[in-house]
Amino acid sequence: MNLQNALDFNKFMGKTHTKPTEGHKVVVSKSSSVPLYSSCLRVLLLSIIFINILSCTQTEPSRSEFALGTVCTITLFDQANPSVYRDVFNRIREIENLMSVNISSSDVYKINENAGIQPVQVHVDTFIVIERAIFFAESSNGAFDPTVGPLVNLWDITGEHPDRGIDKVPSQEKIDEVLPLVNWQDVVLNKEDYSVFLRRQGMALDLGGIAKGFAADEAAFIIEKAGITYAIIDLGGNVIVMGKKPDNTLWKVGLQNPTILDIPFIGIIRTPQNSLVTSGVNERFFIQDGLLYHHIFSPLNGYPVRNRLLSVTIITHNSMSADALSTAVFVLGYEEGMILLESFPGAEAIFVFEDWEIRKTPGIDFELIDESFRMN
Numbered sequence: 001m002n003l004q005n006a007l008d009f010n011k012f013m014g015k016t017h018t019k020p021t022e023g024h025k026v027v028v029s030k031s032s033s034v035p036l037y038s039s040c041l042r043v044l045l046l047s048i049i050f051i052n053i054l055s056c057t058q059t060e061p062s063r064s065e066f067a068l069g070t071v072c073t074i075t076l077f078d079q080a081n082p083s084v085y086r087d088v089f090n091r092i093r094e095i096e097n098l099m100s101v102n103i104s105s106s107d108v109y110k111i112n113e114n115a116g117i118q119p120v121q122v123h124v125d126t127f128i129v130i131e132r133a134i135f136f137a138e139s140s141n142g143a144f145d146p147t148v149g150p151l152v153n154l155w156d157i158t159g160e161h162p163d164r165g166i167d168k169v170p171s172q173e174k175i176d177e178v179l180p181l182v183n184w185q186d187v188v189l190n191k192e193d194y195s196v197f198l199r200r201q202g203m204a205l206d207l208g209g210i211a212k213g214f215a216a217d218e219a220a221f222i223i224e225k226a227g228i229t230y231a232i233i234d235l236g237g238n239v240i241v242m243g244k245k246p247d248n249t250l251w252k253v254g255l256q257n258p259t260i261l262d263i264p265f266i267g268i269i270r271t272p273q274n275s276l277v278t279s280g281v282n283e284r285f286f287i288q289d290g291l292l293y294h295h296i297f298s299p300l301n302g303y304p305v306r307n308r309l310l311s312v313t314i315i316t317h318n319s320m321s322a323d324a325l326s327t328a329v330f331v332l333g334y335e336e337g338m339i340l341l342e343s344f345p346g347a348e349a350i351f352v353f354e355d356w357e358i359r360k361t362p363g364i365d366f367e368l369i370d371e372s373f374r375m376n
């Protein structure tokens with residue numbers, strides 16, 4: 001992205017165009033390289049933040065592998081043993097094999113295949129994540145909805161189905177057709193036999209808004225059990241910082257810039273051991289006719305959510321909760337999102353808005369670095 005494009009984007013971010021029925025549409029300058037840029041940015045961000053720690057105390061280099069549709073990086077400090085990396089990545093792959101919508105032997109694939117036909121018995125891990133997803137669906141009044149699969153497929157934000165042609169924005173007719181299939185209340189869970197049933201044919205689970213959090217928690221569990229004192233887990237932006245740094249200071253984690261300008265991060269969060277998860281418009285999107293369409297959908301109207309937010313970061317002790325809450329709060333928007341957060345003591349949030357305003361809950365130690373943004 002050249003400077004001219006960046007300036008255009010900068011100018012437009014405050015002046016978005018939208019039609020009342022449509023989801024989040026941010027006017028941006030056209031650039032075919034933007035999605036690639038976005039995925040590179042996160043890796044860069046983390047390498048900046050942790051660089052000085054890496055040089056002095058790490059006994060094993062960090063390991064990155066592609067899993068869960070993203071780059072997963074584990075960094076173990078102090079007594080790190082190569083077998084711990086292996087165990088962590090094995091566990092992440094195990095979770096992917098159970099919960100991916102794309103792997104035909106996965107539990108989620110089988111549940112979707114049998115929608116409206118019959119219940120499917122699943123692994124206890126899958127059951128736990130779906131149960132938790134339903135809990136967050138209920139808590140957020142359906143803003144978080146794990147049955148969003150038909151919308152994810154229809155919008156095809158990541159372009160898995162290029163055969164569908166250049167005009168990617170689906171017609172209103174198609175959206176109206178799939179929207180009734182999105183309803184978490186039509187998920188039937190049976191704890192007796194760990195079975196899951198989607199009541200209507202065409203329904204589909206998608207655990208993209210929660211399962212990375214579960215995987216991060218599981219990775220932390222393995223690392224803790226191995227007796228490793230401090231570590232960083234980064235599963236494509238689902239970050240857990242573990243333990244205390246050797247000098248007893250707090251971890252510093254960069255808050256990613258959710259615009260697509262060449263400025264990697266907005267500021268620094270200082271935190272003790274914690275999970276940090278961000279949901280944002282820049283994670284996955286496509287651009288059509290100068291408009292940006294992202295991957296977080298409103299279960300009410302079937303469009304990418306549009307509510308002035310560019311990103312929501314949740315900081316709390318559990319990555320699965322942080323993951324679901326970041327998506328839920330993003331969908332709800334600032335006011336309703338804050339109300340939801342009141343029922344999760346210990347959860348803190350940072351909101352970045354389209355007009356480059358930042359708001360945060362009082363319990364976060366956040367230092368603004370990029371002065372194009374302003375705190376409120």
Ligand code: FAD
Binds near residue numbers: 146
């Ligand atoms: P979050 O905000 O945490 O979640 C957004 C995601 O949640 C969306 O992408 C969508 O999947 C879903 N969602 C959208 N709206 C809602 C809503 N209202 N309520 C609830 N959920 C919603 N990506 C690939 O490209 N290829 C893969 O093979 C692949 N495999 C994966 C396997 C697993 C087990 C998981 C967990 C993820 C996988 N992914 C894959 C990534 C996935 O498709 C999502 O893009 C990713 O999880 C989004 O995470 P996020 O933190 O960016 O966004």
Ligand code: MG
Binds near residue numbers: 209210279326
């Ligand atoms: Mg999430």
